[in-house]
Amino acid sequence: MDLLQLGSYTFSSRLILGTGKFSNSTVMLDAVRASGAQLVTVALRRFNREQSEDDLFGPLLTLEGITLMPNTSGASTAAEAVRAAHIARELSGSPFIKVEIHPNPQHLMPDPIETFEASRILAKEGFLVMPYIAADPVLAKRLEEVGCASVMPLGSAIGSGQGLATSEMLNIIIRESGIPVIVDAGLRSPSEAAHAMEMGCAAVLVNSAVAAAGNPPAMAEAFAEAVVAGRKAIRAGLMEKSGSAVATSPLTFLGTL
Amino acid sequence: MQALPEWLTDNRETGTLATLLSPASTRPLEALAAESRAITMRRFGRTMTLYAPLYLSNYCSSGCAYCGFASDRKTPRRRLEPDDIRRELDALKKLGISDILLLTGERTAAADFDYLQRSVAIAAEKMQKVSVEAFPMSIAEYKTLADCGCTGITIYQETYNRERYEALHRWGPKKDFIDRLETPARALEGGIKSVGLGVLLGLSDPVEDAMSLYRHIRYLGRTYWRAGMSLSFPRMRPQTGGYESPFPVDDHLLARMIFAFRIALPDTELVLSTRESATFRDGMAGLGITRMSIESRTTVGGYYDNEEATDKTTKENSDQGQFEICDDRTAKEFCAALRSQNIVPIFKNWEPVYNGPSLSLKS
Numbered sequence: 305m306d307l308l309q310l311g312s313y314t315f316s317s318r319l320i321l322g323t324g325k326f327s328n329s330t331v332m333l334d335a336v337r338a339s340g341a342q343l344v345t346v347a348l349r350r351f352n353r354e355q356s357e358d359d360l361f362g363p364l365l366t367l368e369g370i371t372l373m374p375n376t377s378g379a380s381t382a383a384e385a386v387r388a389a390h391i392a393r394e395l396s397g398s399p400f401i402k403v404e405i406h407p408n409p410q411h412l413m414p415d416p417i418e419t420f421e422a423s424r425i426l427a428k429e430g431f432l433v434m435p436y437i438a439a440d441p442v443l444a445k446r447l448e449e450v451g452c453a454s455v456m457p458l459g460s461a462i463g464s465g466q467g468l469a470t471s472e473m474l475n476i477i478i479r480e481s482g483i484p485v486i487v488d489a490g491l492r493s494p495s496e497a498a499h500a501m502e503m504g505c506a507a508v509l510v511n512s513a514v515a516a517a518g519n520p521p522a523m524a525e526a527f528a529e530a531v532v533a534g535r536k537a538i539r540a541g542l543m544e545k546s547g548s549a550v551a552t553s554p555l556t557f558l559g560t561l
Numbered sequence: 562m563q564a565l566p567e568w569l570t571d572n573r574e575t576g577t578l579a580t581l582l583s584p585a586s587t588r589p590l591e592a593l594a595a596e597s598r599a600i601t602m603r604r605f606g607r608t609m610t611l612y613a614p615l616y617l618s619n620y621c622s623s624g625c626a627y628c629g630f631a632s633d634r635k636t637p638r639r640r641l642e643p644d645d646i647r648r649e650l651d652a653l654k655k656l657g658i659s660d661i662l663l664l665t666g667e668r669t670a671a672a673d674f675d676y677l678q679r680s681v682a683i684a685a686e687k688m689q690k691v692s693v694e695a696f697p698m699s700i701a702e703y704k705t706l707a708d709c710g711c712t713g714i715t716i717y718q719e720t721y722n723r724e725r726y727e728a729l730h731r732w733g734p735k736k737d738f739i740d741r742l743e744t745p746a747r748a749l750e751g752g753i754k755s756v757g758l759g760v761l762l763g764l765s766d767p768v769e770d771a772m773s774l775y776r777h778i779r780y781l782g783r784t785y786w787r788a789g790m791s792l793s794f795p796r797m798r799p800q801t802g803g804y805e806s807p808f809p810v811d812d813h814l815l816a817r818m819i820f821a822f823r824i825a826l827p828d829t830e831l832v833l834s835t836r837e838s839a840t841f842r843d844g845m846a847g848l849g850i851t852r853m854s855i856e857s858r859t860t861v862g863g864y865y866d867n868e869e870a871t872d873k874t875t876k877e878n879s880d881q882g883q884f885e886i887c888d889d890r891t892a893k894e895f896c897a898a899l900r901s902q903n904i905v906p907i908f909k910n911w912e913p914v915y916n917g918p919s920l921s922l923k924s
Contacts, residue, residue, distance in 0.1 A: 325606020327903035349912045355657045358908040378915045380754070380787065387914045409755065409789040410828035463604040516602045 306539065308507050310453045310484060311399070311432040313371065315342045318501070319531045320373070320486065321524065322511025324350065329363040331520050336367060339524035344370055345402050345509065347377045348392045361396065373434060375402035380409070382421035389426050401426055402456070403435040412462040416443050420450070427451035436488050439470035444477045444485070454483050456509065459500065460490030463512045467496040471503065478504040494523075494530030501534025502542060563739045568780035569721065569773060578775050581821035582768050590813065593820035597849040600827045609899055610830075610852045610907045611892075612660040612692075613653050616861045617641050617680050619883070621666025624731030625719070627764065627797060627804040629883045630666050632733065639861045640672050646680055650687045652864040656856055656892045659689040659909045662715065667735055668696040678709055685710025690911040692757070696734070697744040703751025710916055714748040715757035716741070717793070720765040721773030729764060745781055754916075755789030756781065757832065762815065763797030763806035771818055775825065791830035791852065792822055798836050798884040812841060816848075823849035835888040842888050843898050855892045859883040 307314040321341040326332035336344055344364060351374075352359040364372060374392035379385035382405065389401045403426065405418045414436050420443065423435045432453040437443055439457040447455050457477055460466035467490060468474065478485050484506030491497055497508045510527055517523035580586060581593065618640035619630045630636060641649065653661065661684055665672045677695055684691045692713030693706060703714070720726050723738050730736045745756040758778055760770040778790055794815060797806040810818075823831060833842055833850045835857040842853060858864055859882030890898070896906040 325608055326905065327607035328900060328905050349910055349915070350907075352659070352909040354654070354659070355908055358657060358906075378912055380915065384915050388912060391912070391914060407787045410830070412828075463606075465603055512603055512606060515606045 306535065308484065310343075310434070313400075313432070315371075315507075317342045317528070317531075318507040318535055319497070319528050320345065320488075320507055320509040321514065322509060323347075323360050323364065325512055325515035326520060327515075329360065332360070332515075333363055333367060334521040335514050335524040336364070336370065338521040338528070339514070340528045341524075342369060342371060343373055343400070345373045345375045345511075347375050348388050348395075349378045351392075351395055371400065372396050372398045373400035373402050374398060375404045375436075376422075377404040377406070377412075378409070379405050379422075380407050380415075380418075381405065382418040382425070385418070385422040386425050389422075389431060393431070399430070400432045400434060400453075403433055414438055414458070416440060419443075420446055423447055423452050424450040427453075434486070439473035439477060441473060441476040441480060444481055448481060448483050452483060454486050454506065455481065456486045456488035458489040459487045459496070462489040464490055465492035465513065466490050467492055468499060468503075474500075474505075475503060494526045497527050498530040498534035498537070501531055502537050504538055507531070565723070565739075566742065566780075568776055569742075571776055571780070574779050575772055575775060578821055578825040579772060581824060582771055582817065584768075590817060590820070593817060593824070594848050597820035597823040598847060600823055601847065601849050601851065604827055605851045607847070607904050608851070608907050609846055609904050610660070610910050611658070611855050611896075612662055612690075612852065613656075613658045613856050613864075614662045614664055614694075614834075614854055614859070615646075615649055615653065615684075616664045616859060616863065616883070617646065618665045618669075618672035618676070619861050620669040620671040621733075622669045623667035623733035623735040625735065626729045626731060627761065627806075631731075638671070640676070641680070641862055643679065643683055645862060645865070646683050647687070648865045649862065650684060653856070654687060657908045658856070658892070660692075660911065661688045661690070662692045662694055662713075662854070664693075665695040667733055674698065674702055678705055681706055681711045682709045685913070689909050689913060692755075694757075697741055698747065698751075700747050700751040703748045703753050707752040707754075707916075710913065711753065712911070712916055713755040713757060713789070713791075714745070714753045715759075715791075715793070716744045716748070717757075717759040717761060717795070718742060718774070718777070719761045721760065721770050721777070722765040725765040742777075745777075746784070749781065749785040749788045754787075755791065757791040757793060759793035759795055759832075761795050761797060762810040762818075763808050765808055767808060767810050767814060767818070771821075775822070778826065778829065789830070790826075791832050792826070793832040793834065794819060795834060795836055798887065815841075816845070819845060819849045835886040836884065837887055839888045839890055839895075839898070843902065846899055846902060846904050853895075855890075855895050857886050857888075859886060 317340045320343045323346045350360040376385040376388040405415045406412050407415045423433045427433045436456045444455045460469035486507045487500040488509040514524045621630045694715035726738045832852045834854045899906050
């Protein structure tokens, strides 16, 4: 069976869903169900123990077969993210932590230096660390070296819907990575998710594209199907594009001439 | 007279906003609204972050011609003592509020920095997110506030037209135009994470003020790249002093300004308070505004009084607010209206763990 492996955890779904930006938690839960996602991310800052109506964490617990991956969105430094990870683990019991560190709360661009530092510390502490990063091949390798469970480079800016604008760098990251590469952020349409999978991503994470769709659960289902299709395609072996051919076995006889 | 900072006349980046706000613009309001809504949806989703203002004190040393709390008004003066503050915060917590904006007037002996600092510390014990709208402070004072748990400062320039500014601010420390202009930068130097800017619409030419506001926010964004920014669109409301606005801003222009700022600044939090009517606020939710106040009382001690007080004196003392609020719906009613538009009200969007140690955001 073709499973996504993150640390010692395995998942049959390769679509990860974000839980913010939905019009209400019922729609969010319907979208998670429709997506078939087994791993969902939720911001620690949206845990609200004092007011259940405002809480995103409680409703997610009602779903079966879901593993939660809390994220540190809101943290601007490694120290804040590490503290947030400890609190999130205590509240959720999940070993996963999506390290999200934005020095500027508005641009939501990940800080490579603080993200590396927080990931290094948290991986050492035994977390399954999933760092959200810019599509930087060297940073991805550095994060692999310090024991991250995956790397999550952005396809384009969060909420931009610009798709796989970083594909050149993503291709290098995927080619060189020894850990799963999960495209996180920027996707707008299921075809882009399928494309990411065809490129060799291990999984994709979407949030805005589903939450801001006309019918979020139906869009979640469309993304699920696209991810499956893209994964099947790369496993089936895509035909080579014209101009991209590389010498393989049929040509080895040339060496004997 | 101190020279104006260079950024205030820097037109390098103002093209988009100038075009959108130009009276000669032929782009219909509907087209702007559609673009603004699409950006808001992508960037913020179907959400509205909520906060409540808490007036700590209406003592004031300033002579703002347009304000109900100016020092020459006969309004009864009051400040909340620590136990009052706790009582008000508890009343707000019952409504689900976890994001609070503490307000005072210009610095006075009755409500000085020490008073504000103590109040912030009390609020930080009970609330997830604490911001302050008070008087301009020094970098060291802002650092102290940040260490007490204050994450945001709101400081409106009121108007960027220096002549109008100096005429409207009749006396007091607020008369210093340049000092006020430099206040948001001092707050960010002191480690405050976000600043809220705005002009009081109605005091001067609104489009000119909007352009200056944009230059200000872009200057701060370039200089303090880590800083969070929000913009508010307060319009003059009837208030105790009876000031008549010489530059009234109608609904059409206000809507145009909100859409134009959303298009020009896709990532910036745009705020609309209960100064505006329920109809206008409901209409603007989802079209560009991402943060709104609820359950506002512009009186000192308005929440607990409203909830429990039967003491007639307390009621009378707190009757005259800084200005009249327009959207007086309860939190429940307001949230129901948002939900009916498929927008989720968010009460908690912060963790105190992210308050972090105070550090200068510039370097």
